[in-house]
Amino acid sequence: MKISIGSDKSGYPLRKELEKHLEEKGIELTVYGPSNEEEAVPFYKVAPCVAKDIQQSNADLGILICGTGMGMSQVANKYKGVRAACVETTYGAKMCRVINDSNILCMGGWMIAPTLGVAMVDAFLEAQFVTGVEEWRKEWLQNAKKEFAALEEEIYK
Secondary structure, eight states: OEEEEEEOTTTHHHHHHHHHHHHHTTOEEEEESOSSTTOOOOHHHHHHHHHHHHHTTSOSEEEEEESSSHHHHHHHTTSTTOOEEEOSSHHHHHHHHHTTOOSEEEEETTTOOHHHHHHHHHHHHHOOTTTTSOHHHHHHHHHHHHHHHHHHHHHTO
8 A cells, every 4th residue: 555645734733643653554655745844844745746746656545744634635636536533533534435435634733642543543444445334325325426527527627
C-alpha cells in the first residue's frame, strides 16, 4: 500500500507520529509539507499535492492534517475523484470509507492526540467500501457512488 500524507505547520507534530506508525507497518509514504516544526507551509499548498497523488493513482489513499482538518478537506475536495473526509473519531474514520468510499482522511492537529490519530488511521486503512453493511444498503451506496461520479462528470465538463 502507498499512502500520500501531508500537513501544514499546525499538523506537523501529528503527521510525524503518523509517519512513524505507518513506516513501522511497512507502508510506503510520500510526504508533503514542512520538514520541521518551524517551517510554515500553508494547507492550501499541501492539500493539492496529496489530491493530485490520488487523482493520478500515485497513492492508494491520502492523509491530510492541518489545525482542524477542515481547510485541507475543503481544498482536497476541489479535485475531481477526491473524496476527502474531515473526521474526529475512529468511528468516523472507518465509516467515511465504508459509507462514502473516502480516499483521503483529514484531521486536525490541534484536536487529535497522537494515540487517537494512530487509531483513526488504522480504522481508515482497514475499512473497505460497503463492507459489513446490509445488502439493501450496499446496493444503495454503490448506486449513490455512481450518481456522485455522474454529478462530478457534469461539474468538471
